[in-house]
Amino acid sequence: MSPSLAGKCIVVSGAASGIGKAVARHVASLGANVSLADINYDGLIAEADRIRESTGVTCLAHCVDVRKSADVDGWIRAAVDTFGRVDGAVNCAGVFSTTGDSDPIASKSDAEWDAVVDINLTG
Secondary structure, eight states: OOOOOTTOEEEEESTTSHHHHHHHHHHHHTTOEEEEEESOHHHHHHHHHHHHHHHOOOEEEEEOOTTOHHHHHHHHHHHHHHHSSOOEEEEOOOOSOSSSOOOOGGGSOHHHHHHHHIIIIIO
16 A cells, blocks of 8 residues: 555645655655745746646645745745645755855855855755
């Protein structure tokens, strides 16, 4: 018997790509309604549409900067307003760079490093 998350609400950050996208797809395939968050608006909307079309679950999409508590609070509040509760949360928001480069960590400015840490550890 395969596990079911039917009727549950799972929130996933970093859902526009990578591990977050894979997690969102998986829990939706098990029947969970999902609320997705990412700072990448275009990728987020595309993934939410794909999940809705392929699974039929309710899928919310919120453009969220995880470094901003007001963004996160609004995202979670919308999930609770829509689904009545949050049954699980998966934080996959993470970056190597906020500028899109792949330069070694040692070459990053203090400000760039602080932004990466804020997203990966604080957010």
